[in-house]
Amino acid sequence: MTDLAGRAAALDATDPLVHFRDQFIGSDDPEIIAYLDGNSLGRPLRATRDRISGFVDEVWARRLIRAWDEGWMDDPIRIGNDIGRVALGAAPGQTVVGDSTSVMLYKWIRAGLARQPGRDEIIADVGNFPTDRFVLEGIAAERGLRLRWLEADRSGGVTVEQVAQVIGSHTALIVLSDVAYRSGYLADVPAVTTLAHDHGALVLWDVCHSVGVIPRRLDEWRVDLAVGCTYKYLNGGPGSPAFGYVRAELQDRLRQPIQGWMGSAEPFAMADHYTPSHGIRGFLSGTPSILGMLAMQDMLALIEQAGLEVIRAKSVALTEFALEVSDQLLEPLDVQIGSPRDAARRGSHVTLEHPNFGITVGQLWERGVIPDFRPPDGLRIGLSPLSTSFSEVYRGLAIVREMLWQLAS
Ligand SMILES: Cc1ncc(COP(=O)(O)O)c(C=O)c1O
Numbered sequence: 001m002t003d004l005a006g007r008a009a010a011l012d013a014t015d016p017l018v019h020f021r022d023q024f025i026g027s028d029d030p031e032i033i034a035y036l037d038g039n040s041l042g043r044p045l046r047a048t049r050d051r052i053s054g055f056v057d058e059v060w061a062r063r064l065i066r067a068w069d070e071g072w073m074d075d076p077i078r079i080g081n082d083i084g085r086v087a088l089g090a091a092p093g094q095t096v097v098g099d100s101t102s103v104m105l106y107k108w109i110r111a112g113l114a115r116q117p118g119r120d121e122i123i124a125d126v127g128n129f130p131t132d133r134f135v136l137e138g139i140a141a142e143r144g145l146r147l148r149w150l151e152a153d154r155s156g157g158v159t160v161e162q163v164a165q166v167i168g169s170h171t172a173l174i175v176l177s178d179v180a181y182r183s184g185y186l187a188d189v190p191a192v193t194t195l196a197h198d199h200g201a202l203v204l205w206d207v208c209h210s211v212g213v214i215p216r217r218l219d220e221w222r223v224d225l226a227v228g229c230t231y232k233y234l235n236g237g238p239g240s241p242a243f244g245y246v247r248a249e250l251q252d253r254l255r256q257p258i259q260g261w262m263g264s265a266e267p268f269a270m271a272d273h274y275t276p277s278h279g280i281r282g283f284l285s286g287t288p289s290i291l292g293m294l295a296m297q298d299m300l301a302l303i304e305q306a307g308l309e310v311i312r313a314k315s316v317a318l319t320e321f322a323l324e325v326s327d328q329l330l331e332p333l334d335v336q337i338g339s340p341r342d343a344a345r346r347g348s349h350v351t352l353e354h355p356n357f358g359i360t361v362g363q364l365w366e367r368g369v370i371p372d373f374r375p376p377d378g379l380r381i382g383l384s385p386l387s388t389s390f391s392e393v394y395r396g397l398a399i400v401r402e403m404l405w406q407l408a409s
Contacts, residue, residue, distance in 0.1 A: 004325055008394035011321060017306055017314050020386040025049065027387060034396025036371040038384025039209060039349045042235030047298040055294055067290075076288045077281060079297060083234070083243050086304045088207070088226070089217035094248050096280045097230070097293055101208060101242040102131045103258075104227045105175075107283065108244055109139055111254040112173045112202045112225055119172035119201070125150040125158045129181045132206055136175060145172070155338040155351070157185030160192050171201040178216075179209035179347035182374050184319075184339045186214065186347050190221040197222065202250075208232060211243075212299065213315050213348040213385065215308045218245055225250075233348070233384055234303075236296035241289045251279050260285030306386060314385035315348040322350050322381050322393050329401045330354075333408060338378055349382040352400075360403050369396045 012018055021027050024043040026035075035043065059067055071078075076097045083097070084090030098104055113122075124136050126149050140147045148166050152158045157180040167174070174196050178187050189205060196203040204225040210216060212233030218226055226245040230236035246254060259274040261267045263284040266275075276282035303311060320343060326335060330352060338351035354360075354377055361373040372380050379400065383393065 002324075002328060004328060004394050004398075005391070007324075008321070008390040011317065011390040015314065015390070016310060017386060018389070020302065020306060021389060023047065023302065024387045031368050032370065033368040033399065034370065034392045035388070036369070036381045036383070036393070036396050038387055039232050039380070039382025040372055041231055041238060042233060042299065042384055043387050044237065044295065045235060045298045045302065047301075048235075048237070048295040051294050051298060055291075072288070072290050075290060075293055076284060079293050079300075080243055080280065082297070082300050083211070083230075084218075084245065086300050087211045087216060087234075087308065088245060089215065090219050090245055091248070093280055094219075094251075095243055095245045096283055097241050097243045097288065098284055099241060099286075100239075101206070101227055101229045102135060104242045104244045105132060105135045105204075105206070106139065107256040107258055107285070108204055108225045108227055108246070109135065109173065109175060111246075111256040111283070112204055113139070113143060113145070114255055115250070115253060116172035116202065119170055120144075121146045121148050121168075121170045122172055123148045123150065123163060123166060123174040123176075123201075125152055125176055127152050127154065127157065127180055127182060128175075128177050129206065129208070132175060132177065152180070152185070155183050155185075156180075156340060156345075157183060157187055158192075160188050160195060163192055163195055167195060167199045167201060169199065171196075171199055174201055174203040175206070176203075177206040177209065179207075179214070181209060182338070182378060182380070183351055184209070184347040184349045186210070186340075186345050189216070189223065193221050193223050196224075209347050209349070212303055212308075212311075214312055219247075223247065230296045233299075234296045235299035236292065240292045240296055244283060246280060246283060251282070256283050256285075258285040262286055262288065302386060311385045315383060316343045316346075318383035318385060318388060318390065318393060319343065319346055319348065319350050321390055322383065322397065325394055325397045326350075326352055329397060330404070333401065333404045335404070348384070349380055351378040351380050353377045354379070354404065356404060356407050360400070360407070363403055364400065367399055369399045371396070371400075
């Protein structure tokens, strides 16, 4: 039997990122024993508290409407460029912060489909996050298209071989998540993207669960389209707006369907008819959420300072350690691993499965251990490398064991 508490302490002692943890508000809160849900809602940074109050007092209150000319109009593109540089491997001018992920999925999917006349099928997967599937169902019905649903292994995800079996000259678009929200499976983005292009299809990746925690190389992989949220590993706060990426060569050939004034060529010309702006700005619709874009800027700066490769290395070490703790403490209580064992195919969360997790999760939250639950039996342990410590993982899973034990006895 390994001394897991001792191992956690040793891992923390040699963790090159350990000092970043103090920069998050609440990381020293004795009532929060383990925050294991940074993959749903990242913790706030101390810098963000200052930024938000400074914004209200100095910018909103004093610059008032003038601030639109003094920077706000450019914020969606400026911050989009930052996300592109820090997290996506995207050159400037291809990433923009806009609406919610759901709305951006709608706009991006419709824009992609409009470029594919004569092709009537979209490849998607039944294990994707509900909003992706629901938006696709709506668009397929609206446009008279067929959805080709792939069924992936629940503790894995969609493979390039599965896509190869169904792709053809009828395929307009492939819509997948690069990290599966339930299992954490990390898809082979370059291989699927190349396969799509070999068949004349476009591909849209939902990168919600990878952005800020796994280096992405969207330009190098020639990804066509991507969307992702900013409240997970980018710590943008509840409801912070999503971003979208459109590969440069495609931008002036795609038309998104929500023709609002902010995406028009001259928003303040009050024109009679819509003419889209050139480039990525044409993918905007309405007034951008300036408040919603504040917090993510602090986390982007921190990620850049720490280095995404170093963050990924800690993410792998954290998920490995969570599996080790689970194997030793939870497997004897019949907990199964619902995530890939191969770290190269795993994102920054692991899912543990047990029929009693549905009733345990509320009690865990009350005790200050905060993972989340994904039906029918999955306890999702999200590990955010800049704010999660190894000791926190150990403490949290030790309490999971205690609760399962109590229920069983
Ligand atoms: C893969 C994925 N896509 C989309 C969303 C959410 O979309 P929205 O930001 O519109 O709520 C989530 C939320 O957890 C998600 O995990």
